[in-house]
Amino acid sequence: MSIESIIIIVINIFLAIILAVGMTPVFVWWERRVSGFMQDRTGPNRCNIGPFRLGGLIQSFADMLKLVFKEDFTPSHIKYKFFFTIAPIIVFFCSFLTFAVIPFADVLVIDGKENIMQAIPSELGIMWFIAFAGLSVYGIILGGYSSGSKYGLLGSIRASAQVISYEAAMGLAIISMILSYGSIHLTDMVNAQAGTYLGVIPMWGIFIQPLAAIIFIVCAFAETNRAPFDLAEGESELVAGYHTEYSAMKFGLFQVGEYAAMSASSAIIVTLFFGGYQIPWLDTSAIQSNITYVIMAIIVILPIKAYILTTWMKKNNRSKNDDTSRAKETKILTFAFWGLSLFIMAILVLFLITGLGTNGINIVTTVIQVGTFLIKFFMMAFVFIWIRWTVLRFRYDQLQMLGWKVLIPLALLNIVVTAIVIVVGNN
Template identity: 35%
Template structure:
């Protein structure tokens, strides 16, 4: 009986979280087109529904009914599984994100699908696996553009994952746990009654490094080397069409939402309200607000910065970002040591 309720609550939470994520992906594409349009003095999608609000649904349907093409000479098996390998890690990470305060449902704990004690590392493990989808997709397409895009992506993801990992170690030192639930709980409350106890105030450098690395990890402008359209057509998914293309697309946007959620949880207090008198607003609304603010930032820098060159990207990752995060780690470790004694 116990197990039955456990399965039911888990399935319910998974359904709600997945639908939210997929809807966010859909409306993230809409928001991106709209915000970019406003930045460029255009209107953006206006035709489908009022203010073009139904555009993402029309786009989704279009992708669904498009012809599925497998190029000649492609490795059929790997060509088919690559988008799936890419998509699963992007969605599976949401299992450990605490989306609201703990509650009980049918006698089971809610608020997060799975409170793993290594939740943070779990997300990182699967983020690394997502790179396989990109490389294999590029390789299996039997196209030079796709192969180059895939290889670039592999190099980029490996380089920036390191910086991303180092930037969060400071947060781990402060909260003393790898569980995202504990990290969020450690950030409730305020200092002096008006500064929220968020890690971003203790780890501003790490937050900056994390955001830069996150943009590079998700292959977004100005770091979108793997799909640089002016040199590689579309990078690793040049040869993809229809549903398989949609999978890559979903994975990219899912990853963006995941890294934004993670940044909110690690640095911006997750579902905690910034000040006590604001806590009448439910936790998931705060998490959504913080995540959307970061997603807006993603669009904003896309509309602002030109693409960097590949050697600049690598130099920046290895010679600037990693040393900065290492020094930050050293300072944080010293600080925590002195504070604890």
């Protein structure tokens, strides 16, 4: 194995770890700020390290440190301590491994050798996602059962029933997508979304299979146990559900597992239905053949984005008191953002002057596609947060009725219609 291949594998694994696990403090902060905005309140903005508050982001890191150093207390009434201990680990690892097969970009060719841009380049494709998304519920079941608490047991029972209901509808929706794309490999599915209808509408899965997209997205919310499907940990009914008896980093692993599941669901929704790493109207070959114009467009867009971001930051990071720390933070961050933007622009200009070569064009194309994927990924993650703080929690009977009486029949109907259209189209 060449050094280049090893570097690419390390980069893929690093991206998967950062997006699935490392983004948890950012998502916690983002969730608090979005909920504060929706409820007409400020949200976290006081915790700081010197002049740095980062709009409340430091609060999330402080909370993580608090969980790390808290006493890991195990109640005396726990009978199955082994299951009690491994339950959060199962949730965490299953949620993380779900993310491992997401393609961040098209196949990267260096010196004629193809490198798949996935943390784990598995041949199972979408089947890997289904397997580990379903396995994570075992951690919830074990955690609730081993807790020796009625609240925990009820939460785990709800979680298992919920997964059975919505895993079936999700699998049926995926069958429709497999019929449409003709492959179970996620890279093939993304590449199938590279074209356009009538030269205008991208051939994204959301336009090819709108019903399957709606079913899958609803089921993804249910799989992650997030509102309005958080019946397994309904605070108003079950205190905290399956993790009532947990504390310190055991509880923290459950929380990280939830956000890792949200990250994985956001990534797979983008991959299946929103073109993945594909830029609308610009597939991989189009980017490579027009790389000069693409780089020039990035050079123009970067300072505009930096100006908008720094102007917004100056406007929203003011203090009504005589607190000068926010002004210092704003100046430091403004310098950092502009410095980073100018550095990237200088590198891109250097590329234009000196030329890229075949390997350089392929690498720049991959970087652009990774950036495209990240933009879509964060937009979908915002939708998860937005829905959580907008829609009320379902009753348990409503949740089961939606799964068995609405989503599964619609998913079956969609498979039949899709199969008929494919058969008629091939003839």
